[in-house]
Amino acid sequence: MKALRLLSAIAGRLALCATLLQPAASQADTYEVKLPPELATAPRMCDYAPCKDVIPGATTFSERKGQPWYVEAYKDEAGQKKLLGYVMLSTDITDIPAYSGKPVVTLIGMDTAGKFTGVKILKHSEPILLLGIPESALVKFNNQYLGKFVGDNIEIGKSRPEENLIGLDAITGATVTVIAQNQVMMTSGSEVAKQVGILKPVNRPQARFPVSTATPSWADLVADGSVQRLTVKPEEVGLKSDGRPYMDLWFGYLNQPTIGHAILGKDGYDSLMGRLKEGEHAIFIVANNSMDSFKGSGFVRGGLYDRVQVRQDKDGFTFRDLDYVNLWGISAAGAPAFNESAIFIIRGKSFSAAYPWKLVFLGNKIDKETAAKTFANFDREYWLADKYLEGGRPVVVKPDPTWLKVWKDKVVEIIAFTALLLVIAAAYASRDKLVRRADRKNKWPVNAFKYTGWVLSIGFVGFYAMAQPSITQVLTWFHSLLFQWKWELFLSDPLIFIFWIFIIVTVFVWGRGLFCGWLCPFGSLSELLYKIGQAVGLKRFQFHLPQALHDKLKWVKYAVFFGLLAVSFFSMGLAEQLAEVEPFKTTFLVGLFNRSWPYTLFAGGLLGLSIFTERPFCKYLCPLGAALAMPTTFRWFGLKRKDECTSCKACAKGCGSLAIDTKGNIDQRECMLCLDCMVLYYDDHACPPLAQERKRRDKAGQPLTPINGKGYFIPIHPAPANTKKEGAAA
């Protein structure tokens, strides 16, 4: 037996070494690595995880224990085992997802005083850490926890000693990841700290109930929230539907006399209350027609109901077999049928019915791709209505959701960015006025806005705020649209969120040109380089590809886009890696010189080429440009053209985007809305039909009337004979 255990331990260690060490040479140490399946379930967790790394000095470890799980770490001291601290696996405790929607599997060590001793990422699925920010940034981030006390108020951002708040430095560009990671650290740490007595439970004032003679029906109880329903769909746990919900629970709080009487009847209520000691509470749960049991079988083996839990703020309450009482029936009129039922007794002193609490169903989600089980929680809030509490509900300040915190933190950037977008959109909306003020030789009335847009989008949006939109976001939507839409995911990056709303609206109104031509950080940078090249005397080296070749090559970007889309259906991870065809991360997120040479060469090469030919990446490669070009087919308001444009080539010659065809039509999918051709359109020295008319009138001694909206001089009509009279009459 011993030998067997030893063997399995060795095998486990080997498997672990293989998984943890093998990709160590590459950049992506723990990105989507395959962890040994035993890690999630084996009692001897530390045989499969590098526990010693997170609790220095420890030599032996206990089996998994507690609810949720942790292990004890010991060191040998003069032949005695001395408790050094605790090690926990984040996914045993919480399923808080990071940016990718999947949790970062983290091994956490904590000493007996509740101070963090080590943090190690075993697996993550954050593409940003794989492709943009080096993983070492996350390691550095995690190291900030070392020595900090689990009961402290630790948050991302600046420390605020007056509020007792310890701030941690975020990783720029990965805010969501670190906010999630902080929640994981603090939740995991405090769950274990509470179990082992390092953190004392919060004492909440107990509820007092008003006397009432009402006997509410089931429908009344549902309406006032005294019974709540928690439903889990089969697809939420990765199962096939058979028409029934996976879990369909009704639950409620029984100590409140009106509710208790309604559910249990007077005798039932009195007898239950007779069993409860001071500070104990009872809840009921019934389930009907569910695919699974909420009691599970855990209580048979370990005496613990491992599928349901009550949570109040940070305190969790679990139920053992001694906390269970049979529920035979529900008295309230109109109650639904049920085939599983229970009364559970909450024995934690800190629970108070005056405050909101949650019933948590602890499920497992089976991953379709890997068939691996991951932990998934489902909960439903419960809070007695005012009328059931003496003095009504107490005031409860709920913490802001993560995304809201981010928005509040970035309020200045958000305002500045929104202002930038509005000003550029307003400038473009007034293009007719601007281009009339400009002419072929002086395009400043237009360019002042455009160049300002460029500079701000490169410096502020790109380098400072790292809000360069990317094709990966489009792929994420496709998937979210089909699989699971989570607003939080999109809201967690405010600038990108606002940018996308702007992009979607303007693509339909004017086409992709306003974003691509005026505001895309990378696009702006590459065209700015071209303009700088022009200004510093490199003009003679600058070139456009021949139109015929361009017309072929422009399709490449669509192929890149569809290729990425197709790959993303098979593997989002791979698609994210292939999305490196966008040099955005190298340029703005990580910095040209902080990446390995192939990336630097690619991005640097494209930018270098941009000095000599206008926007090569935008024209031929950019999958985002392609994705935006497609709906641009239906933009509402296009640019203007005259009949003469069919034979005149003046605009086409000047179009840096090569977007004007031989018939004078503008291909809106390629057009960057630079407005050069619109300047020409009204320029009576540059637009051939206008220039001709100007010369003709000059010769004939006729006045030059203003140019109308169609791009022609307003025709001169002989004044009608009776104008004067009419005028006089008027």
Next chain:
Amino acid sequence: MTIADKNELRHPPYDQASGFGWLLAELRDHLWPWAGKGQPARKAIQGAGFALALAATVAWVMAALGHLSAGAIIGWWFGWSVFEVLVRLDAKPYVKEGPWWGHLYRRASVMDMLCYVSFKNLLIGAALFIGLKSAGILQL
């Protein structure tokens, strides 16, 4: 395309209609790729199109009955969309030019049609997909 060459403009048979009648005709045009009155089209493409559309409809119905997986229905919808491009290029080779509420149409290039069909079918597909999913029928 921002049109200089007026030869590119097109008039579908219903472009004289107005108000509600026009809206209905537009809706029909989006949902019915085959030729209508006054729209010459090749029989073979139309016929094959009908057959494939029927198959795609059966696929959606099967998905609705819970007999088809999400991946399969995406595949079917994609396949049909490719063919719809061909059917439309043959029977209704125009797309809207300018605002959606306007009455201007232009000759559709292959790319125009591809963009039109993929965008329209993405919306239809997403609506059906989300419908089936929220009804708990389709599994992901």
